Amino acid sequence: MKTWLDAWPVYRQLTGTDPLGRGKAARSKATDATVSRTATADKVVKSVCPYCAVGCAQNVYVKDEAIVQIEGDPDSPINRGRLCPKGSASKQLVTSPSRVTTVKYRRPYATDWEDLDLDTAMEMIADRVLEARNKGWQDEDGGERVNRTMGIASLGGATLDNEENYLMKKLYSALGAIQIENQARI
């Protein structure tokens, strides 16, 4: 028969089998009810840390279509389950309160941002790409055929996927844009 006294850890410590209070006596109902987020996740998705180039494998824990935890993958021969402070914090990359997830637009000479629909933004960007391409077009330079535009430039980060870099280089080249650069230059 449980009494109110049993809910008191000191009482359990003095009367039970855990005189040092480092095990059973210290447990509360709240402790018993606590389950790690990794245990209750709906699924574990295999990923790779996006920070430095070591390429630590990550296990991404998902519950109700949201990321609840990211940990090192112990199967990886490279990181053997370990992550550094950045990799350990990578869940916050996804859930950061300051993350911006809608399109923002600043008109020339404006002093603040406006909201803009994504599809509209894509169409506006396409307009500007074609205009800039024509404005900077060169058939020749210094008497030699170059077939290119100097109106458009691009700078990518080195957290781009290979597939993304590939499509970028392919599209830019077909447009004639050559000033295409990456953090890899740095």
Next chain:
Amino acid sequence: MPGLGASFGRGGATNFLEDLANSDCIVIEGSNMAECHPVGFQWVTEAKARGAKVIHIDPRFTRTSAIADLHVPLRIGTDIAFLGGLIRYVLDNELYFADYVTAYTNAAALVGEEFVDAEDLDGLFSGFDPANNVYDETSWQYEFEEAPESGADDPAEAAEQERSEQDPAVKKSDRAQAAGSGGPPIPAKPKRDETLQHPRSVFQILKRHFDRYTPEMVSEVCGIEPEVFEQVAAWVTSNSGRDRTTAWVYSVGWTQHSVGAQYIRTCSILQTLLGNIGRPGGGILALRGHASIQGSTDVPTLFNLLPGYLPMPHAHQHHDLEEYVADAAGKAGFWGNKPAYMTSLLKAWWGEAATAENDYAFDYLPRINGDHSSYRTITDMIKGKVSGYFLVGENPTVGHPNSRMNRFGLANLDWLVVRDLQMIESATFWKEGPEIETGEMSPETIGTEVFFVPAATHVEKEGTFTQTQRVLQWRHKAVEPPNDARSDLWFFFHLGRILRDRLKDSTDPRDRPLLDLTWDYPVEGETADPSADAVLREINGFGPDGELLNSYMQMRDDGSTSGGCWIYTGVYADGVNQAARRKPAKEQGAVASEWGWAWPLNRRMLYNRASADPDGKPWSERKKYVWWDEDAGEWTGLDVPDFEKTKRPDYVPPDGARAQDALAGNDPFVMQGDGKAWLFAPAGVVDGPLPTHYEPAESVVENGLYKQQANPTLEIIEGPWNRANPSRSDVFPFAVTTYRLTEHHTAGGMSRTLPYLAELQPEFFVEVSPELAELRGLTHNDYATLVSARTAVEAKVLVTERVRPIRLRDGTVVHQIGMPYHWSYTGISTGDAANDLLGIVMDPNTHIQESKVSTCDIRPGRRPRGPELLEFVEAYRRRAGVDSGRVGVNGRDPVDVAAGEGSAL
């Protein structure tokens, strides 16, 4: 990475992180590995636990030094002198691995009579063109055993290509980087003297070149005691040879110098002499800084490269496909298959529209004809020559040197698209940048239209990263990105789709490349997300019957095969996404060949044929890795052999053999035209066939070895926004170096915005020695202001013995300051941007800036605010005799603005 490319044939780390555990000695130099690659560092710790010596060579005492057996605090910017000293020590004491050097390197090759060494011209090699500050490399060539180009399909055309390679315009376009996978082309194989005694043999030239790099000279230039040098030399040489191996680890502490490529060349020469390349526990491990920085050069978004290190066609040099491939066609080494790689790329991009009749659409490619790299483009932006700019996960107004100049560039665009997770400084410069406060910019004068289009995180999209040891790892998608956030794959696929739709009725030939482009990737889900898997398949390539290729050896130059990046062919071998393999480490051997996929062809250690002797037997039982199995008639071992599997060790190429058939059974460096590691680089490095010590562009010390103070070919960008500090100036008397912290990531967009990380490293600080603190009256935990000819920044002072003043033999004391560069004005943790302080001078091979060393002044207290800051810095410039740094509206030239030019208003 031309340093590695020109030495060994490929610009990638030769070994892999886990293999460091097999090292007997590990030298970490130009890298703070424990801080910047902490999880990779476990393999250094593992080696140390097994008894290996760990040496850290770095101006600062860091988390890496704390674990090392020896910390060598050399003066910033003197690594070539230090490594050159080790080379001399090895040669002088005959401690090189003689059998390895004779068989596997170009030590025996003869160099032509015209070559004159920098030792004889006070710091310049033969062929210097002072008008253009470039070298004509013709005099650095080998003496050939046959007429040059006689092996080529079209000798005259190939010779013409070699000649045009020396044209200054071609030089400026960064051809050296094309040695990323395939060494620089050479016209023919050299004459050799196997005794190494001929005075013009590479071996003898090397001996003469490094003869003055004595321990005393090293001590004087680097500021370290001769005993420390001797200790390093003893540990490295006693842990190299038949039975033992030493590994060298570097990162941007080497590349970000005006002689960066030559730092890596010096290490390559040393490691080759010691016989440490292609062997377990040896090698040179280049630690790249970002998740896919290796991938971003393999599949480049770089102006001078096409995928797989094929060069971008040059207007002056490559009028058609035949000219483009002439320098390689028919010659020795795997570069001999360049026509097949290039034709397959053109077929991947333009499919049916690429035919033999139209040169496989080679003319659809735009041409380069100079330096179109990032910093030049920024200059062009300020001058109003560039209309639109895409920033895709990059924050140059914090992360790039002279961030201030970058902001001026952005302020002069017509439009800017920023794709990122957070509202980074590069998207808000027009209303919050530091120049708003100084009055140099205001929103009302900035005409740049800005689109912030939110990006997806790494768990909200699928695709591959290529990490530091060339391993591709596939990420699965965990969740959908929120709201308008999309992957960059989505953004560029749909932008391309819209553009093609707009132009579909166009008859302008200019639009053909876009309209004929293969762009029909399957899409999925509500947002019509394109399939990254389909893109990876295209990169891998297809055979004549539409089957996925297993190897680039299957590629043909007749248009029957396709493949978007030949070095990645095999990532989809057997129709399986090999990059998605995740066989647990415990269920496979130490090489872990079934975890992800490494280019080329899943070879984890490059040049591993060199782990066996010329006869194909392991050099020793302890260091066995790949060897020849006579009974099976093939190469076997712990890794995939980086060699043709059934080519016998005693194979001698018959006369007239081409491509890989022209390489012998004991030529392990299969991407080189002569199959050898290059101690002397007759081509491929634009600032010299051998490394030479130069002082940094901004130095407080006179070059002790040559009259030539700095790299004669270094690249400078001139303008009021990029003033240089004069060398050896009393006004800017201190050396400063920049670096990263574990808890932050480059420009901070992915770390200063995260509560956990911002709390761990909450503010911008600088490290100074107690001596410097006393000299300048700096107080620990108070503010200090650092000043250069660019601007001034303020930071908290950290007084620590981790940085120490260097006392040179002539009594000069060099004070060095350490400065992490992660901060700027947005995010949870904010501060001034260290990169505002730096100017832009570049390595001529790579166009990489010298951000690891420059000069400055430091004084106690906070910096002036507003317009007073401008006058404060201008006064420094006047005192130092530097031209004015005053700029017009939004950074434009004051003269142009006065004349009404360049004004958008």
